[in-house]
Amino acid sequence: MLPVKNKYSKAIILFCSVFSLITACDTQGQIGDTANFKTSHAILNAAIDTLYFKNPEYKIPAKWLRYDNFAAKPSTYLFKKIFYFKDKPEEMYYVSLIDDSIMTGDTSQTGLAIRAVYRGGGWMQADKFDYKQQKKIQRRFNKEIISKLKEYTKAKVYMED
Numbered sequence: 786m787l788p789v790k791n792k793y794s795k796a797i798i799l800f801c802s803v804f805s806l807i808t809a810c811d812t813q814g815q816i817g818d819t820a821n822f823k824t825s826h827a828i829l830n831a832a833i834d835t836l837y838f839k840n841p842e843y844k845i846p847a848k849w850l851r852y853d854n855f856a857a858k859p860s861t862y863l864f865k866k867i868f869y870f871k872d873k874p875e876e877m878y879y880v881s882l883i884d885d886s887i888m889t890g891d892t893s894q895t896g897l898a899i900r901a902v903y904r905g906g907g908w909m910q911a912d913k914f915d916y917k918q919q920k921k922i923q924r925r926f927n928k929e930i931i932s933k934l935k936e937y938t939k940a941k942v943y944m945e946d
Contacts (some may be wrong), residue, residue, distance in 0.1 A: 790909045792877070793803060801802060802864055803944060809818070811881050814900065814910050814912070815881075815898040815899055815900055815909045815911060816899040816901070816902065816910070816911045816919050816922050816923070817898075817899055817919050817920065817922060817923030817926065818898075818913060818923060818944040818945055818946045819883070819896045819897065819898040819944070819946070820896065820897045820898075820927070820931050820934075820940065820942055820943075820944060821894055821895070821896045821943050821944070821945055822851070822894065822895050822896070822897070822935075822938055822940045822941075822942050823894055823940045823941040823942070823943075824894070824938045824940035825892050825893070825895060826864075826882065826884040826893060826895045828895075828940070829882065829895040829897070829934065829938060829940075830864070830882060832937035833866055833882070833934065833939045835937050836930070836933050836937065839933075840933070842871060843868045843869055843870075843929075843930070844847075844869060845867055845877060846869060846871075848861070849869065849903075852877070852903055852908075853867060857940065863881040863882070863883055863884075864881065864882040864884065865877055865879065865880075865881065865882075866874050866879075866880045866881075866882055866897075867880065868880060868926075868929075868930055870925065870929065874904060875904070875905070876902055876903060876904045877902070877903040878895055878899050878901075878902055878903075878922070878926060878930075879897050879899070879900045879901040879902070879903070879908060880898065880926075881896075881897070881898050881900050882895065882896075882897055883895060883896035883897070883898060896945075897930075897931070897934075899922060899923070899926055900920060902914070903940070
């Protein structure tokens with residue numbers, strides 16, 4: 786190992802190490818890419834409320850409320866959202882709203898990641914879908930949800946795996 790002589794270099798190495806450790810702790814897995822919105826958690830959360838208000842068809846219907854039981858690992862920076870899609874295939878997406886301000890102090894960015902899909906038989910995570918199926922799920926989510934949230938937040942969105 787090379788000696789680090791500059792105190793700023795030590796700080797940068799320490800910061801990068803801590804950041805890597807924190808981001809590695811999110812081991813829930815995901816389907817597709819994370820949609821990162823260049824906006825705060827509060828604004829994106831309000832946009833999701835607006836989406837549910839303007840498009841109530843995305844809320845869990847009464848017949849599927851009993852399946853709102855996906856057991857995700859508890860976290861202080863991930864917040865559960867579920868989106869229902871009635872058109873074939875009828876399914877629900879369990880999505881994490883990722884509040885970067887809690888992890889890194891960065892209030893300018895918030896992510897959305899699909900963690901699981903319910904199709905009537907149990908929640909399925911990424912390991913149950915091949916690459917093509919994951920891309921299809923991601924396209925549906927982008928077209929029906931991300932596009933609307935982008936409009937409501939007026940934020941730039943970039944995808945990250």
